Amino acid sequence: MMQETMQVVVDTPSYIKCRQVCKANVRANRCFKFKKNLEAVSGDELFAPGHSACAGCGATVAVRLALKAAGKNTIATNATGCLEVFSTKYPETAWRVPWIHAAFETSASVASGVEAALKKLGKDVNVIAFGGDGGTVDIGFQALSGAMERGHNMTYICYDNEAYMNTGVQRSGSTPYGSSTTTSPAGSVSIGNKRPKKDMPQIIAAHGVDYVATASIAFPLDYMKKVKKAVATNGPAYVHVLAACPTGWGSASERSIEICRLAVDSGMWVLYEIDHGDARITYLPTKKVPVIEYLKTQKRFRHLKAEDVQDIQDMIDERLKRYSNEI
Amino acid sequence: MREIRFHGRGGQGAVTAAEILATAAFYDGKYSQAFPFFGVERRGAPVTAFARIDDRFIRIRNQIYEPDYIVVQDSTLIEVVNVADGLKENGKAIVNTEKEPDEIGLDTGAEIVTINATKIALDMLGVPIVNTSMLGAFAAVSKEVTLDSIIKGIHKRFIPKLASKNEKAVEVAFKEMEARI
Amino acid sequence: MTVSLGGSVKDPGSTVKTKTGSWRTFKPEIDNDKCIDCGNCWIFCVEPCISKEDGKYVVDYDYCKGCGVCAHECPVGAIEMVLEEK
């Protein structure tokens, strides 16, 4: 029990959760630890407000926290997508670090060039390539694979909102099974997206990349710790962070963080890291939430029937078992 | 302008021969040009390469259709390729074969000279790569380029150990051909 | 009609010129008496438009789009989303 509580205390900012686990006056304890860790988080806001992201956008949290972790000695590259569009509408920019966007599939390849140039200039600067799931697991896949394989000293952060949100919620290779999107709509003879989500972090790990991690914006300390490790890695690193999209997921904007927490607590999304080959799960929910609790927060899943939900529950349980064995 | 067409098989170094010839001509103070028949030929397939030598900069870029010389590195090509196509009447064909000129069935009004370059290459290099031996023969027959420059060209092209072996092959072929003509 | 070279923007963080607060329907109001200073509202703010001033969390209404994440994540219900009168 103590062990479980500690886990929650260190890695989870969820007071709601905390109360569930500890019932009594543990809130103070948890608050204390969380607060203490939070105090170490940089107050610098390297991502400015005034951008045109939707209310409740998860991607902004992913970027804002990553930049807090990496600090201002960073050059960012960006794939085309929501993040690029809402943060850099000429002649304004939300970015307070140098930033470049070229094309949809080029965040990693542009970052390769940035890194090579920095090496030539003898400058020690963090290079972070941002991409959404489409720009990462689909169209940017080859460029990312090449960049990772070549061993550039860079961190790639995929903010995963599980579809092409910039263009109106079309299915990507990262869209989960059973999700309804505009190109994989649920219908009388369709469950929506028929394929399970592409396991990108494992694919990157298979490149022999030094540091690979998954994260959720609902676990900011865990996420920032991983970003810090990633940028400190002398070589390629990859962080895949789940970031809710209220518009695309059909969820209430205030629930963006809660949903990303439910994803982890249900086992829909597993937090782990592979640090120079050593794999470990960084957070296991103390009490697993049934996946229905996660699914029912979002309209993209609302067509699912009870048996579909059971299928998804089975898939999750199976995957978690596999991860627990492998990692 | 002198135009030289090399015929060989992939792996026999016809392109290299054309380039060494152009390099040698350059060392002799001439303008030159060499290029392959740009192909996708693999080892063993018929290969053509071209070289030009002139006293002024060579502007033309077309292939050679009416050569002054043809250098045939493998007499078996005569059966599969019209190697003497367009060869000028007052031109010369230099053919690698152990046979005499009238025995090889080359259809041309031009003079044919033969040399057993394969034997020279095997003796000097240990491999039947005849391109450099044929250059020695060409230098002796044509007098379009000096032996010294060919040797210099070979040293530019090859690593020292290989260059000195090829140098010997060139010299042997040059002398043998000089004795013949 | 002059534009910058190649579309470069040399004014980092200049989106602050755009006041996105007008997007809001509900505005968060922080009850400082209830606040336990946990920092949740700050760390999760998606804009970001919550900062700490004189030991208290304050919302910059110039930018707050009223998404409600802060109120939802507050463990002690110290933030209330109230309909904005415009």
Place this chain on the structure above:
Amino acid sequence: MPRGDVLHGSRAVAEAVKLCDVDVIAAYPITPQTHIVEDLAEFVANGELDAEYVLVESEHSAMSACIGASATGVRTFTATSSQGLALMHEMLFIASGMRLPIVMANANRALSAPINIWNDQQDSMSERDCGWIQLYCETNQETLDTTIQAYRISENKKVLLPSMVCLDGFVLTHTIEPLEIPDKDAVNRFLPEFEPAVYLDPDDPMTLGAFATPADYIKFRFEQEKAMRNAIEAIEKADREYKKETGRGYGLMEEYNTKDADIIIVSMGSVVGTIKEVIDQLKGEYNVGLLKIKAFRPLPKERIKEVLKNARVVSVVEKDVSIGLGEGGLFSEIKGILYNLDERPKVLGFIIGLGGRDITQPDIRDIIKLSKKAEKDVVDEVHWIGLR
């Protein structure tokens, strides 16, 4: 007597890149460009060139990495050909739109299908609207000199556009011929150290590649066109100063026997050498001149008009075609340049040498004869050479 060395066109490019102290090279091999990237790899491996060499997994990433590197403030280079250039297409617009002075060698080659590795100029011609300076070369010497000049032109503060040095695949890349390599001091005097106009630096954060709404986009495109116009002067200036250092210059274009010529052939790239030769052969019989277009982008329209306006027949000889229009790109443009003249020459188009079809001297003679015929008779406007 020739001086210098005898080298491949590919080597000429690599030597130029070395002389320019390029900082980052990102490239992907493709026939017939391969020797360029191999030679550069050798220079880097031997310490002759202190550059970061990024061995990317595609041409698309080659151009993307060059964009990243150039935007970080260093001199960059890549080389490609044909399908590789086509794969880069998207990124070419981005490089020029971001005003990054990247230099690229393109070993001109036909496009698939059918797949064909040999020379024509369809690849670069198809990229004429992407905002890159395009300089076509006749010889290996010109290729070397143009590559060095390209950095000076691209990095000119009034230009800041990327440059494509076009050399005919195989015909130049795989041909050895004499050329002089300028000495390092001369190049250093000619080409100042790279000073980026915009670049990514944490000490002075800048955003590059923002998105522009309809309110601004057209202005950026107009700025690019202005920069291209400035490039005309920049090319001439670079050429003049290069000539001071090396004795060699090429200008925006070259006129050969054009004065008082009845027929003027217009062409680009290595084939102009063969054309010059045939013109000389026919001297006395036919009054033919040649206008060699070196700078295709920016296209010096007024100068071209001046040269061509008094000819009776202008014959454009080119290795590309716009399918559906049924004519080559250069032909269309030359026709357009002459259209508003009160009295204008007849303009004929000759599509030749596609997919490496050898362009022979008899081919050129036939073109001249037909052009002569066009002085009096009605002849077809466009001719495909080599269909038999």
